[in-house]
Amino acid sequence: MKRILSTILAITMLLSLTACGASENNEPEVTTEATLGSEDASVTTSIADEAVPGSVTVEKVDIVAVFEGVYSYTERSFDTKSYESNGGTGYTLENDQYVDIYEYDSEEAAAQAASQFDAGGTTFYGSDGTVTEYEYVYPVHFWLNGLSIVFYCSETGEFLQDFNAILGEEFAGAGSDYYRPAYANELIYALWDAGYNVDYKTSTGTGQDYLKETVSECMLVVSNGDVIYLFEYADEYEALDEASRYSANASFYSGDDFTIGIDYASPVHLFVLDNVIVQYCSSTGELLDTISSVYGYQFAGVDYDYDGEKPWYATGTVEFDYYTVPAASDGGLSVFPQSVVIRSQYALETTHDVLNLEIADNVDTTWELLTAKYTDEWFQNNDLILVLLEEPSGSINPYVSDVTRDEDRNYTVSINDDKPEAYTDDMAYWYVLVEINGTKVNPLTGVEVVSSRG
Secondary structure, three states: OHHHHHHHHHHHHHHHHHHHOOOOOOOOOEEEOOOOOOOOOOHHHHHHHHOOOOOOOOOOOOHHHHOOOOOOOOOOOOEEEEEOOOOEEEEEEOOOEEEEEEEOOOHHHHHHHHHOEOOOOOEEEOOOOOEEEEOOOOOEEEEEEOOEEEEEEOOOOOOHHHHHHHHOOOOEEOOOOEOOOHHHHHHHHHHHHOOOOEEEEEOOOOOOOOOOOOOEEEEEEEOOOOEEEEEEOOOHHHHHHHHOOEOOOOOEEEOOOOEEEOOOOOOEEEEEEOOEEEEEEOOOOOOHHHHHHHHOOOOEEOOOOOOOOOOOOOOEEOOEEEEEEEEOOOOOOOOOOEEEEEOOHHHHHHHHHHHOOOEOOOOOOOHHHHOOOOOHHHHOOOEEEEEEEEEOOOOOEEEEEEEEEOOOOOEEEEEEEEOOOOOOOOOEEEEEEEEEOOOOOOOOOOEEEEEEOO
């Protein structure tokens, strides 16, 4: 019985490989070696001679239920394909990925069949001495889960860790550490073109637990010995926000209420593009040109020669807009000017409550109306610097003349004022809302307010 079970699994898997896109006519790229001890025998003839109908129960399985947690929170689609010759069912997932599920009469039968694959899942050893070699188009993964054996074929391994979480570690295949997400492809191709071989793995992180939560992480191990980490974020705004938290040389990282120093083993270079951040540490920097060809110039790290255009975090004048409005009081402050970096709608509300920000009664607006535009959507790609000013007269109107950023990413807000020849002798307080457009500001960045009296 075990011999029959294992050989039927072999032909079942053989047929399922058509899902991997092996050829235009859907024929699998499989080579079958001769049976050990006999001439020109094959798995097919073994099945024809000895298969017993009903000895293996192969049932259709609801993949949404089996992989609960992989699909239940998304609207992902899949197609079902039945293999009429053996009753198996294959599932075609998004991004050219395939899953086949086979259920046995007992856990012992499933375990016996699983034990007859080699570690890579490319060789099946029949109980009768047959040896079958499989050539897959994409990396494959096998799991044993009770009565079932699950087969997953994917170029990227997009759902590999999800499947591992549900089914346990695979018993054969490309390895549970394998992961090549689509967002890594362009860099992998560039490295190949540059003459390097690349192994790609699921990253368990860089040990920097203070970083924001990622969607996924991938580690590229390059043939020259260098390692590149890729961090995928929910969207480009999350990645931009994370990038803005590093100092220019990447030696400091700022959370919303803390700053931490970072000590790298080798010179570090950080890149960002769309929703992906790349970290490259190397004593030689051998791969910098290749990485830069995909991601452009680094956003933080040790400087290096680069001929292209520097991006948003370059030094110099910053694009900005501003509003000024009289304040109702000094808010309990005794030192002016003061500034606060505001990076979210929640932070704006908190700052309002903590500093008791209220607009003067003689102004035809309210704080709520003035700040209504600063939604979470607005903060995705912009930040706000709130400046609190004191003027010796209510007749003096301040204005922002310039905003600049230095090589350490510190900001200077230059404020001048229109001072009439005759003015009242009363103290006045102002709120200046400086919008930093298209740029995220480090949450604890240095902001110097330079006030030039008229």
